[in-house]
Amino acid sequence: MQQMEFKVKWGMVIDLDKCTGCGACSVACRAENNIPPMVDASNKLRTTDWMNIYELNNGKAFPHFEVAYLPRPCMQCGKPSCSTVCPVVATTKDEEGGIVSQVYPRCIGCRYCMAACPYHARYFNWFDPVWPEGMEKTLTPYVSARPRGVVEKCTFCHHRYNAAKEQARQNGTDPLDLPEDAYIPACVEACPSGAMVFGNLNNPEHRVSKLAATKYAFRLLVRLGTDPQVYYYSKRDWVRQLGDNYLQKELKGGEHV
């Protein structure tokens, strides 16, 4: 499959040794991206969570039992499985920055992309959004609300990218060469333990590109060839081994084995 090359490639590194699983990223994401509160969220096949948090453990008995939490946004894959199966071109990876787009009015709700995405990063709107009275004032005006019947996913808070580019143009600087932290998604901003780092993976001066190049960095299911733009970081071998379906003999785990 052909892969587009971008000058700017927005990426994230999440340090799973620092992540406490508090869920602040998930809450910040919901508030920022107009995800409506659900009356009954007990059926997890019907809920929406752009930033979902998984609990990992090393499978050992106490006192060797260990736990890690893994926040999962959209991976913004270099070779997305979702966009290639979309029959109506409602999701593409063609913009500078490498963020996989999702255009809701174009989506027909067939959910091929949800079947294709190996990360379960996509969600279907089973219900029309309803905001309790007064809460509609908390809506973010730069993010469209989604109706029932379409698929949605994390966009790395793309509206913040647009805002950062406008600010750069106002300042007379290059909108394609944003300084570090000029644009960060809501989850990264909210993370209280500093586990999440965001920036341009193609800029060697940004912290993400340095962290992504270390031997402790890994990506999820990387052997599927999706080339995700989200990296995870852990110094614990068992955490890295859970990043893909490694065999027992591949002891180290992670991409830099």
Place this chain on the structure above:
Amino acid sequence: MANSKSSVVLPFLVGVVASLVLGWWAFPKVLYSQKTQPIRFDHVVHVEGQAMTCDQCHVFRENGSFAGLPTTAACADCHSDVQGEDPDEQKFVTEYVQKGKEVEWLVYQYQPDNVYFSHIAHKNLECTSCHLDVAKMSTPPVYYQNRISGYSKNTMKMWECERCHAQSGASNACFVCHK
């Protein structure tokens, strides 16, 4: 034989003409409702009379976003009291400035919710390459509203955005204009 031929041709021609009139004249008339601005704002008085430029009222904010139409407070910088003879100015001062109300201007280029447009990215273009040339108008143009979609007739269509982007070498990726 000749008789039966003309009995086919004539009704056919009448039918064609009737369809054309219906499609080109009657249907557009029915499709769009006509609205006028709540205040007859005179651009000429401001642009030629007072030598004001577009960006004195239609400003960029400090973060690079575009403020669009001026607020009542901004207009009240000059129009805190009635200045001239114009009845619409009088109406503006008494009904909006003194009551602290915003005017519900009709925006000819109003875009749907899923469209993102950055004015500062298009700063080097003439305003009139997309907007009506209101600076030369003493009476704001009629606002044609599509009865089915609710949008203005002047709202730029997606193919117009795409054509200009393609011709000028700008990206036509979905997320450049959609949110």
